Amino acid sequence: MTWVIIASLVIGILSGLWLLPADMMHLMDNYSTAALVILIFCVGIELGHNRAIWRKLYDMGWRIILVPVFIALGSLSGALIMGFMLHYAPYESLAVGAGFGWYSLSGVLIDRLYSTQLGVVAFLTNVWREVLTFIILPFIGKYFTKLLTVAPGGATTMDTTLPLVLRYGGKEIAAIGFLSGVILSMLVPFLVPLMLQVGR
Amino acid sequence: MWMVIVALLAGFLMGHFNVLSEKIRGYVSNVITFCLIMLLLLIGAKIGLDREMIHHLSTLGIQSFLLAFSTIVFSLISLYILVKILGWEDETKMMGKGGESDDMGHYC
Numbered sequence: 001m002t003w004v005i006i007a008s009l010v011i012g013i014l015s016g017l018w019l020l021p022a023d024m025m026h027l028m029d030n031y032s033t034a035a036l037v038i039l040i041f042c043v044g045i046e047l048g049h050n051r052a053i054w055r056k057l058y059d060m061g062w063r064i065i066l067v068p069v070f071i072a073l074g075s076l077s078g079a080l081i082m083g084f085m086l087h088y089a090p091y092e093s094l095a096v097g098a099g100f101g102w103y104s105l106s107g108v109l110i111d112r113l114y115s116t117q118l119g120v121v122a123f124l125t126n127v128w129r130e131v132l133t134f135i136i137l138p139f140i141g142k143y144f145t146k147l148l149t150v151a152p153g154g155a156t157t158m159d160t161t162l163p164l165v166l167r168y169g170g171k172e173i174a175a176i177g178f179l180s181g182v183i184l185s186m187l188v189p190f191l192v193p194l195m196l197q198v199g200r
Numbered sequence: 201m202w203m204v205i206v207a208l209l210a211g212f213l214m215g216h217f218n219v220l221s222e223k224i225r226g227y228v229s230n231v232i233t234f235c236l237i238m239l240l241l242l243i244g245a246k247i248g249l250d251r252e253m254i255h256h257l258s259t260l261g262i263q264s265f266l267l268a269f270s271t272i273v274f275s276l277i278s279l280y281i282l283v284k285i286l287g288w289e290d291e292t293k294m295m296g297k298g299g300e301s302d303d304m305g306h307y308c
Contacts, residue, residue, distance in 0.1 A: 001233075008237045012244015022249055032242050037207045039235035042228045044211020049225070051216060066282055074278025075271040082270035086263050097271050108239040113201055116246045117253060121264050123243070128268030136272070144280075145289055151275040189208045197201050 002160070005104050009123070036112045040189055043105065047186050056179055068180040071151050072187060075100055079125075091199020092118055098191035099126040100154035100184045101133070101161075109192045122192075129154060133161050141168025150177040155188055157181035 057065060076097045083093020096118065099106025103126030111119025133152040141149050149169035153161035158181025166174035214220060220228075247253050253260075283289060 004233070004237065005240060008240035009244045012241040012246075013248040014244075015241075016245035016248020016250075017254070018248075020245055020249060025246065025249060028242055028245070032239055035235045035238045037203055039232060039239065040204050041207040041211040042232045042235070044208040044213075045215035045220065045225070045228050046211075046232070048212035048215025049218070063286065066286075067279065070278045070282040071275045074275035077278070078271040078274030079267055081274070082267050086266065093267070096267060104236050104240065107243065108236065109204070111239070111243045111246075113204065116243060116250070117256075117260070119243055120247060120253070120257075121260055121267070124261055124264030125267040125271070128265050129271060132268055132272055140276070144276075145283055147283055147288060148276055148279055151279040152272045154271075154275065190205065193201055193204050 032112060036108060039105075039108070043189055047182075047189075050182060053179065053182050056175075060176070060179070064176060064179060065183065067147070067150060067176055068183040068187075071154060071180060072098075072100065072184060072191075074151065075154060089199060091195050095192050095195040095199075096122045096125050098188060098195055099129075100188055101126050101129040101156040102154075102185060102188045103127045103130065105188055106192055109189070110196070113193055114196050130156050130160060134164065137161070137164045137168050146170055146173045147176070149173060150180050153177070153181065155181050155184040158185060 076094055079093045079097025080090060083090070083096070086093075088096075092114075095110055095114070096106070099122050103123050106126055107119050107123030109119075110122045130153070133156065136152060137149055140152065146169045149165050150157055150173060153165065156162075157165050157177035162174060162178060162181070165177040169177065247257070
């Protein structure tokens with residue numbers, strides 16, 4: 001899936017460079033809003049269908065929910081501080097940070113709701129987040145409390161980076177990582193539009 | 201903007217209360233993939249048509265790297281603070297009651 005996403009983007013860039021006439025854009029913009037609404041509706045169905053998660057949360061004790069909450073707060077403040085240094089408006093950096101590593105969704109959301117340039121930044125930031133997670137997780141698992149292996153991946157600890165959390169954090173930490181990833185994924189489609197809305 | 205939130209909530213409720221038949225639910229992930237590819241092709245095309253953005257792409261890449269690095273560092277610090285507050289260095293204190301989750305197998 002990762003390769004399909006990256007290939008789509010690259011094919012898009014190449015066709016924009018060499019194939020498409022500039023006045024095509026206006027036409028495509030109309031269709032893409034419809035595509036975004038359908039996409040978000042389906043993402044909602046998938047997230048809502050994950051009912052077993054509430055049972056799991058109950059079994060583990062409610063305090064486990066603090067893990068994704070603190071990861072979210074950390075991610076948002078990290079984006080805010082770095083964004084300030086790079087001269088981004090606070091709501092722009094917060095929207096990028098609220099992607100929590102889910103690059104495809106945060107990229108297309110920000111592109112449609114705000115600007116293509118910030119959409120690209122969101123996409124790349126969250127791709128980097130996943131790549132960096134792969135690189136640093138072995139180090140985190142070795143030198144810090146195992147629970148910290150859940151933090152870098154953000155929303156991706158429910159799928160792509162889960163095997164790494166399992167390997168360097170252990171089985172119990174991976175269970176927390178999965179839960180935290182699902183909760184952060186649920187927050188992405190709410191928080192990204194919210195941050196952009198608040199900033200305007 | 202609100203259309204997105206309404207679509208999300210509508211989908212979430214339909215998913216949660218199992219309104220859709222299994223057959224239709226089977227198509228949902230295909231629709232997600234299809235829409236994502238369409239939208240990514242479109243972002244790509246917009247980048248390709250915008251010569252100025254092509255020139256800025258390397259700058260945006262570096263800025264994105266710094267943003268990603270910072271989100272990771274601060275999420276680690278933030279989670280570490282939580283671990284300190286709740287005394288979770290002792291891993292047995294972490295789970296409220298259930299203890300080890302038994303059905304992790306199929307996720308990994």
